[in-house]
Amino acid sequence: MTLTRVLSGFLLAIALIATLPGVAKATDDPLPSWNDGSVKKAVVDFVTRVTREGGPDFVAPAERIATFDNDGTLWAEQPIYFQLQFALDRVKALAPQHPEWKNTQPFKSLLEGDKKGFAAGGEKALLEVMAVSHSGMTTEEFEGIVKDWLATAKHPRFKRPYDEVVYQPMLELLAYLRASGFKTFIVSGGGVEFMRAWVEKVYGIPPEQVVGSMGKQKFELRDGKPVIVKLPAVDFVDDKEGKPIGIQKFIGRRPIFAFGNSDGDQQMLQWTAAGEGPRFMGLVHHTDAEREWAYDRTSHIGKLDKALDEANAKGWTVVDMKKDWKRVFPFESSSTGSPAMELVK
Amino acid sequence: MTLTRVLSGFLLAIALIATLPGVAKATDDPLPSWNDGSVKKAVVDFVTRVTREGGPDFVAPAERIATFDNDGTLWAEQPIYFQLQFALDRVKALAPQHPEWKNTQPFKSLLEGDKKGFAAGGEKALLEVMAVSHSGMTTEEFEGIVKDWLATAKHPRFKRPYDEVVYQPMLELLAYLRASGFKTFIVSGGGVEFMRAWVEKVYGIPPEQVVGSMGKQKFELRDGKPVIVKLPAVDFVDDKEGKPIGIQKFIGRRPIFAFGNSDGDQQMLQWTAAGEGPRFMGLVHHTDAEREWAYDRTSHIGKLDKALDEANAKGWTVVDMKKDWKRVFPFESSSTGSPAMELVK
Numbered sequence: 173m174t175l176t177r178v179l180s181g182f183l184l185a186i187a188l189i190a191t192l193p194g195v196a197k198a199t200d201d202p203l204p205s206w207n208d209g210s211v212k213k214a215v216v217d218f219v220t221r222v223t224r225e226g227g228p229d230f231v232a233p234a235e236r237i238a239t240f241d242n243d244g245t246l247w248a249e250q251p252i253y254f255q256l257q258f259a260l261d262r263v264k265a266l267a268p269q270h271p272e273w274k275n276t277q278p279f280k281s282l283l284e285g286d287k288k289g290f291a292a293g294g295e296k297a298l299l300e301v302m303a304v305s306h307s308g309m310t311t312e313e314f315e316g317i318v319k320d321w322l323a324t325a326k327h328p329r330f331k332r333p334y335d336e337v338v339y340q341p342m343l344e345l346l347a348y349l350r351a352s353g354f355k356t357f358i359v360s361g362g363g364v365e366f367m368r369a370w371v372e373k374v375y376g377i378p379p380e381q382v383v384g385s386m387g388k389q390k391f392e393l394r395d396g397k398p399v400i401v402k403l404p405a406v407d408f409v410d411d412k413e414g415k416p417i418g419i420q421k422f423i424g425r426r427p428i429f430a431f432g433n434s435d436g437d438q439q440m441l442q443w444t445a446a447g448e449g450p451r452f453m454g455l456v457h458h459t460d461a462e463r464e465w466a467y468d469r470t471s472h473i474g475k476l477d478k479a480l481d482e483a484n485a486k487g488w489t490v491v492d493m494k495k496d497w498k499r500v501f502p503f504e505s506s507s508t509g510s511p512a513m514e515l516v517k
Numbered sequence: 518m519t520l521t522r523v524l525s526g527f528l529l530a531i532a533l534i535a536t537l538p539g540v541a542k543a544t545d546d547p548l549p550s551w552n553d554g555s556v557k558k559a560v561v562d563f564v565t566r567v568t569r570e571g572g573p574d575f576v577a578p579a580e581r582i583a584t585f586d587n588d589g590t591l592w593a594e595q596p597i598y599f600q601l602q603f604a605l606d607r608v609k610a611l612a613p614q615h616p617e618w619k620n621t622q623p624f625k626s627l628l629e630g631d632k633k634g635f636a637a638g639g640e641k642a643l644l645e646v647m648a649v650s651h652s653g654m655t656t657e658e659f660e661g662i663v664k665d666w667l668a669t670a671k672h673p674r675f676k677r678p679y680d681e682v683v684y685q686p687m688l689e690l691l692a693y694l695r696a697s698g699f700k701t702f703i704v705s706g707g708g709v710e711f712m713r714a715w716v717e718k719v720y721g722i723p724p725e726q727v728v729g730s731m732g733k734q735k736f737e738l739r740d741g742k743p744v745i746v747k748l749p750a751v752d753f754v755d756d757k758e759g760k761p762i763g764i765q766k767f768i769g770r771r772p773i774f775a776f777g778n779s780d781g782d783q784q785m786l787q788w789t790a791a792g793e794g795p796r797f798m799g800l801v802h803h804t805d806a807e808r809e810w811a812y813d814r815t816s817h818i819g820k821l822d823k824a825l826d827e828a829n830a831k832g833w834t835v836v837d838m839k840k841d842w843k844r845v846f847p848f849e850s851s852s853t854g855s856p857a858m859e860l861v862k
Contacts, residue, residue: 234717234723237725311765355725357725364766364769365769368769372579378579378770379768379769379770380582380700380702380725380726380767380768380769380770381725382769386766389762389765389766390758390762391758391759391761391762391784391788393787397791398761398784398787398788398791400761400762400765400788413735413736414736416736416743416745417734417735417736417745420656420734420745421709421731421734422725422767423724423725424709424710424713424724424725424727425723425724425725439736439743442738442743443736443743443745446742446743
């Protein structure tokens with residue numbers, strides 16, 4: 173058998189394998205839950221440009237860093253941030269061990285369901301709730317507590333575990349970027365250890381690619397066994413100006429692709445935009461009160477005001493959830509509102 | 518052409534390609550600069566065990582986290598830490614712009630070459646030198662300064678750029694681990710931005726896999742362009758107890774393989790050892806005054822005392838540089854002291 177024959181068999185075999193069912197073809201749509209339009213086109217065009225070897229906008233794989241906010245960008249954030257719901261649920265679960273909370277604010281209001289009283293406690297009340305729910309245990313214990321909560325708690329509107337209330341189009345975008353040689357990171361104001369307990373399973377993002385807010389920690393030997401204990405003190409807040417700093421400290425390389433949804437993401441997008449070469453800056457605009465929520469400039473959660481102005485001024489990509497997403501959540505059947513589906517009917 | 522024929526051609530082609538020169542075979546030695554012996558065997562046995570699919574010690578690729586100290590483990594650290602040499606050189610380079618330093622300590626002693634006077638300043642003097650050399654510029658400016666220094670400064674003993682004074686056996690170990698599906702990280706007391714300027718080129722470790730000490734930073738807009746400015750304040754010291762905390766904060770997953778060389782690495786090795794399943798803990802013991810340096814229990818730099826006791830007590834792997842390394846530096850020709858070479862002669 174000559175080398176030529178062997179190689180032609182080899183090439184034929186590859187060609188054949190590529191046509192087998194289940195193997196993705198280049199013509200398959202990598203973003204099936206996105207409606208056709210300028211937003212989807214902007215994403216696909218960008219990825220095509222930076223991955224075309226020899227092209228003017230080619231970016232080496234090592235430089236293909238993509239960063240995503242989490243709350244409101246990858247999973248929902250209404251009616252309250254899911255991590256805050258976790259903290260409130262945790263206080264209720266711990267209450268039997270803390271009889272003194274019945275007479276101590278902010279726990280008293282919280283346990284009595286007195287929202288107004290709890291809100292009166294302001295930031296101090298929130299920090300106290302975060303402290304008792306997020307510190308005083310080892311990092312391993314905390315991971316177990318978060319996983320238990322996700323296994324039992326349900327989102328009040330969708331009656332699903334919180335880690336199912338994630339955006340199907342963004343799951344597809346993460347997978348598409350990774351298949352195109354990108355390394356995908358989370359850069360979120362949420363707690364880094366809260367996220368790491370579940371994001372690998374849900375988003376395919378490993379713990380070492382999660383940047384978030386964090387508390388101080390202490391290393392100690394307990395009966396000769398080393399543990400890391402979570403302390404009730406803030407170490408780093410990964411929000412607004414903190415996001416580019418978190419990127420610099422944890423990743424050390426400027427993203428070429430970044431996605432957020434609120435003013436807390438504005439500086440991350442500015443930092444991304446200011447690098448050399450091709451850049452993609454995206455914002456999810458929550459415009460769909462029917463399938464999700466509609467909120468922006470005046471919302472207490474996920475306020476999108478200045479970042480929206482800058483996006484409009486600078487031509488950043490803004491996702492109109494209602495118009496651009498065929499499907500919002502994985503558990504939802506394909507929307508009948510999709511133009512593509514209309515054509516089929 | 519039947520499918521069988523196509524597939525047999527495909528398999529034959531693969532078999533043929535594997536025999537071509539330049540393609541590594543499974544029998545090639547992945548660690549040619551390591552002498553045969555218990556240390557090399559321990560490394561290879563560990564990697565073989567954790568990568569054998571279906572075996573009792575198999576570890577999924579995502580969990581194959583390997584962490585390495587830098588100073589004294591991947592590159593040399595004598596006669597002084599290279600980053601300190603960078604700082605001292607930087608003060609000299611900046612002196613013309615700071616005439617006041619001629620009469621201000623610790624700069625006066627430093628510029629006059631008065632080692633005793635400088636040493637008298639203790640930690641405060643060091644911090645001042647670190648502050649003027651490592652802050653007051655943007656992160657991008659600092660990266661350029663480090664690269665310029667590496668392009669011009671020479672190690673006093675080897676007359677080579679500092680980033681060539683790295684250990685050939687450890688370069689091979691890093692490559693071997695990566696080829697075996699490990700993700701290799703640096704976890705060093707050195708400055709994270711000092712290292713990121715060159716470690717990708719030298720070690721093949723990307724910036725997002727470097728954990729180190731760091732100063733505080735500030736995000737700001739300068740004429741509308743976002744920059745991150747390095748501030749003269751310590752944020753995190755990645756040494757001793759700081760190493761497991763750095764691992765937890767930056768990586769978020771416990772290593773299964775860790776290598777250090779000093780008491781500063783003891784807690785990282787303890788943290789690695791305390792996980793479930795197979796574990797590898799290694800120490801480089803500097804025993805070779807001829808080719809490198811010999812130092813351990815009483816050294817001011819890279820003191821190896823308590824960690825050596827714990828390694829001996831617990832059966833961690835200790836590299837005897839003189840005995841276990843056939844070659845120390847890439848620029849050095851193969852040592853004639855190697856047992857393997859003796860046999861050939």
